Amino acid sequence: MLPSGNELLKVLDAIANPYRLKIIALLHGRSIHVSQLAREVMISRPLLYMHLKKLESAGLVSSTMKLSDNGKAMRFYELTSFSLQISPESIAEAVKTLTLKKTVPTVLDPDTKKEDDK
Numbered sequence: 001m002l003p004s005g006n007e008l009l010k011v012l013d014a015i016a017n018p019y020r021l022k023i024i025a026l027l028h029g030r031s032i033h034v035s036q037l038a039r040e041v042m043i044s045r046p047l048l049y050m051h052l053k054k055l056e057s058a059g060l061v062s063s064t065m066k067l068s069d070n071g072k073a074m075r076f077y078e079l080t081s082f083s084l085q086i087s088p089e090s091i092a093e094a095v096k097t098l099t100l101k102k103t104v105p106t107v108l109d110p111d112t113k114k115e116d117d118k
Helices: 005-015 018-027 034-041 045-057 088-095
Strands: 061-067 073-079
Touching (some): 018 061, 018 073
16 A cells, blocks of 8 residues: 555655664664664664654554563564655655645745845
8 A cells, every 4th residue: 555645755755864864774684772863873862762652653663661670671673564665656646645834935025025125
């Protein structure tokens, strides 16, 4: 099944970052504790959590809590099963389902004056 336009944008946005691509590569074929993953990616845990949240929101990673031998809760991350194939045809189909947001004009209408100009 093809992703909707919004789902496609969410995935593309999630992978459009070198740290998130590195996280995906490191998680390939294994589940990693968040502290270990932060060391391997060489970023702080708060920054790692921000990237993991983005990847999780796009459906690319998932997390589970496991108890260590001493009873400490530990969060592990792993990849979900996904495949991304992009073609002009799949983009054309995805665009049909996009939710477009209205943007603010970047140029003032000549008939509209700022408060300072009055």
